[in-house]
Amino acid sequence: MAPLLHTHQIHPRANLNRLHFLLYSLSLLLLLLHHTTTPSSFLLLVADVFLAFMWLLGQGYRWRPIRRWEFPELLSKATASKDLPALDVFICTADPYKEPPVGVASTALSALAFDYPSDRLSVYVSDDGGSDLTLFAFFEAAKFARCWLPFCRKNGVMERSPEAYFQSGGCDGEAEEMKVMFESLKERVNCAMEKGYVDLNLVNSPEEKEIFKTWKNFTRKDHPSVIQVLLESKKDKDSTGHPLPNLIYISREKRPASPHNFKAGALNALLRVSETMTNAPLILTLDCDMFSNDPNAPQRALCYFLDKNFSPNLSFVQFPQRYTGLNKNDIYDGEFRRLFILGEQGLDGLQGPNYVGTGCFFSRRSLYSSPPVAMPSSDQFKVHSCLLSSELVLLKAHEAASSEYEHDRKEWGSQIGFRYGSLVEDYYTGYILHCQGWRSVFCNPDRPAFLGEAPKSLVDALSQSRRWFVGLYQVCFSIYCPLLYGSRKISLLAGFCYMYYAVWGCWCIPLTIYGLLPQLALFNGKSLFPKASDPWFFLYAYLFLSTYVQDLIEFMEVGGLIQRWWSEQRMWLIKGISSSTFGTLDFILSQIGCSAPGFNLTSKVKKEEENKLYENGKFVFSTASPFFVSMGTIAIVNVISFIFGFIKAVIRVGGLDEMLIQLLLSGFIVTNSWPVYEAMFTRKDGGKMPESVTKASILLSSILFCLGNFYFT
Numbered sequence: 148m149a150p151l152l153h154t155h156q157i158h159p160r161a162n163l164n165r166l167h168f169l170l171y172s173l174s175l176l177l178l179l180l181h182h183t184t185t186p187s188s189f190l191l192l193v194a195d196v197f198l199a200f201m202w203l204l205g206q207g208y209r210w211r212p213i214r215r216w217e218f219p220e221l222l223s224k225a226t227a228s229k230d231l232p233a234l235d236v237f238i239c240t241a242d243p244y245k246e247p248p249v250g251v252a253s254t255a256l257s258a259l260a261f262d263y264p265s266d267r268l269s270v271y272v273s274d275d276g277g278s279d280l281t282l283f284a285f286f287e288a289a290k291f292a293r294c295w296l297p298f299c300r301k302n303g304v305m306e307r308s309p310e311a312y313f314q315s316g317g318c319d320g321e322a323e324e325m326k327v328m329f330e331s332l333k334e335r336v337n338c339a340m341e342k343g344y345v346d347l348n349l350v351n352s353p354e355e356k357e358i359f360k361t362w363k364n365f366t367r368k369d370h371p372s373v374i375q376v377l378l379e380s381k382k383d384k385d386s387t388g389h390p391l392p393n394l395i396y397i398s399r400e401k402r403p404a405s406p407h408n409f410k411a412g413a414l415n416a417l418l419r420v421s422e423t424m425t426n427a428p429l430i431l432t433l434d435c436d437m438f439s440n441d442p443n444a445p446q447r448a449l450c451y452f453l454d455k456n457f458s459p460n461l462s463f464v465q466f467p468q469r470y471t472g473l474n475k476n477d478i479y480d481g482e483f484r485r486l487f488i489l490g491e492q493g494l495d496g497l498q499g500p501n502y503v504g505t506g507c508f509f510s511r512r513s514l515y516s517s518p519p520v521a522m523p524s525s526d527q528f529k530v531h532s533c534l535l536s537s538e539l540v541l542l543k544a545h546e547a548a549s550s551e552y553e554h555d556r557k558e559w560g561s562q563i564g565f566r567y568g569s570l571v572e573d574y575y576t577g578y579i580l581h582c583q584g585w586r587s588v589f590c591n592p593d594r595p596a597f598l599g600e601a602p603k604s605l606v607d608a609l610s611q612s613r614r615w616f617v618g619l620y621q622v623c624f625s626i627y628c629p630l631l632y633g634s635r636k637i638s639l640l641a642g643f644c645y646m647y648y649a650v651w652g653c654w655c656i657p658l659t660i661y662g663l664l665p666q667l668a669l670f671n672g673k674s675l676f677p678k679a680s681d682p683w684f685f686l687y688a689y690l691f692l693s694t695y696v697q698d699l700i701e702f703m704e705v706g707g708l709i710q711r712w713w714s715e716q717r718m719w720l721i722k723g724i725s726s727s728t729f730g731t732l733d734f735i736l737s738q739i740g741c742s743a744p745g746f747n748l749t750s751k752v753k754k755e756e757e758n759k760l761y762e763n764g765k766f767v768f769s770t771a772s773p774f775f776v777s778m779g780t781i782a783i784v785n786v787i788s789f790i791f792g793f794i795k796a797v798i799r800v801g802g803l804d805e806m807l808i809q810l811l812l813s814g815f816i817v818t819n820s821w822p823v824y825e826a827m828f829t830r831k832d833g834g835k836m837p838e839s840v841t842k843a844s845i846l847l848s849s850i851l852f853c854l855g856n857f858y859f860t
Contacts, residue, residue: 156214234430296385367401428512468505469598478822501578667854
């Protein structure tokens with residue numbers, strides 16, 4: 148009898164979610180009925196319809212959430228170590244100055260150090276920037292790996308990224324020796340980084356010197372393919388004589404006339420090159436800053452892939468994105484618990500979680516066709532046994548990395564591999580795989596399998612989400628619209644889930660309306676909502692409070708703290724009125740043939756000071772960004788409306804009764820906007836709001852008050 152490798156349970160909150168769905172649905176119907184029987188603003192009706200639509204889509208995640216447990220300790224009873232499937236790890240980087248090579252190398256070292264048979268493990272690094280600095284860092288990392296891997300095995304190290312390990316605490320004895328070696332590696336790489344090129348004096352090997360000499364004629368967007376086998380399991384040994392895993396550096400060919408399709412194109416190049424070299428049946432994709440925090444993560448994924456009753460239609464096992472270095476209250480919501488844990492648990496109860504770009508183990512065959520898999524040839528997915536550095540293998544690999552490879556192979560990016568057509572290639576790829584009939588699994592162990600670095604800059608966090616919104620719209624308004632196409636191909640609830648994120652950017656519509664219209668009416672003494680003494684008041688109170696209470700309970704169930712939940716809902720509001728708005732405008736402009744205006748964002752605060760402010764829980768607004776103008780405008784409108792509205796309500800008989808909802812709404816936004824007021828008017832440190840942003844916000848607020856006065860009087 149085969150051992151039990153995994154089990155699952157429908158989350159206990161599923162039944163409560165369904166009860167809440169029934170009650171909330173009835174309440175929403177009453178609200179819409181109230182709009183039809185009571186004179187009210189058309190814009191408020193629009194906002195309520197959008198809110199109701201988004202709420203309905205979001206119920207897909209709450210209908211059947213799943214919790215899973217794996218038993219990797221029983222894996223040895225299912226298969227011998229020598230029979231474990233081979234694993235290819237894909238790591239992508241693109242810019243040595245935005246993604247420091249030492250950090251990328253540490254991520255690769257953490258993957259090389261998996262507790263996995265070294266002859267069945269290969270790590271591929273895609274350098275889409277074509278940088279000699281990155282290659283130099285990996286030459287150094289390959290040398291360091293000869294000592295680092297046996298050190299990790301001998302001492303049972305769990306954090307196998309050397310950068311993370313040496314930052315986590317004091318070192319003595321052998322660990323101190325390893326630290327000295329790693330500091331030497333960092334010093335050599337940083338020396339090259341400061342010069343902007345690899346000085347041949349830093350290179351000892353004549354072979355390496357010849358390689359770096361060719362780099363002088365390369366540019367980021369115009370260079371031939373470069374494939375360098377840095378470690379080969381059949382040839383290279385560590386300091387104890389144990390075979391090392393394979394480590395291969397790849398920079399695919401780029402030419403100005405050939406589209407490169409961004410990260411999806413880089414992943415597809417890795418997919419093809421690895422097929423010619425190792426062709427492992429399992430693939431792990433990792434972001435360059437997402438290092439392994441559990442050397443047994445592959446075994447957890449194998450608990451699903453080796454279950455013969457489970458694996459025939461299994462495309463991928465997704466681990467959550469977890470982050471290190473967050474401040475106490477996670478002021479920028481870097482954890483993304485709702486996206487990476489709650490949302491994935493909800494999808495897991497339907498057809499499986501979505502692919503989130505990193506920490507994901509794929510079945511290679513699922514990236515080539517639909518289940519049941521029809522193999523073009525019996526040996527397509529056979530693991531290769533020839534030397535990686537042989538001339539024939541490298542010739543095929545270079546052909547696979549050619550910029551012209553896909554010219555006559557149009558199925559790449561549309562039917563095979565990672566999908567093109569959206570800036571969020573991860574979301575799009577996972578969605579299409581599910582539409583093809585594949586399923587996936589969410590694996591969320593207590594110890595994070597992978598840890599990454601979340602944005603510690605507010606403008607970086609907003610810029611990232613702005614790009615996401617554009618990419619999600621690209622899927623929403625394509626022939627693969629989740630509500631129309633996905634609901635037929637997967638299920639109605641799964642279609643709702645994918646559609647929820649596809650229209651994520653639409654939050655800007657109801658949030659902007661509710662952030663301005665009731666406040667301008669309050670300033671002018673105009674009531675838009677039922678009185679506090681009116682029974683309809685309790686309907687609004689229920690809709691608001693039940694949503695927030697459910698949200699809080701879910702957040703705390705997955706290990707969140709109340710302070711971090713407050714930060715999460717505040718960032719939802721911030722993104723809704725800033726990056727969501729600009730992402731929506733970007734997409735609209737692109738559809739009508741106009742180019743979206745770019746932001747020249749230059750921070751006026753040094754990185755060290757920015758990090759210090761972040762650690763102290765202070766928002767940094769030092770960049771003159773349009774994001775902050777929209778935030779500042781709404782913050783000013785709300786605080787002025789609240790003050791004047793409160794004074795008028797107190798003076799006028801029955802004013803508080805009539806204006807209570809608008810006062811509570813303004814007060815709620817004022818509370819969330821407190822960091823904005825500090826940055827505008829009281830702070831003196833480097834994170835304060837630029838004067839130009841404050842003036843622009845005051846000017847726009849004044850214009851809105853004039854328009855409000857004209858409209859409401």
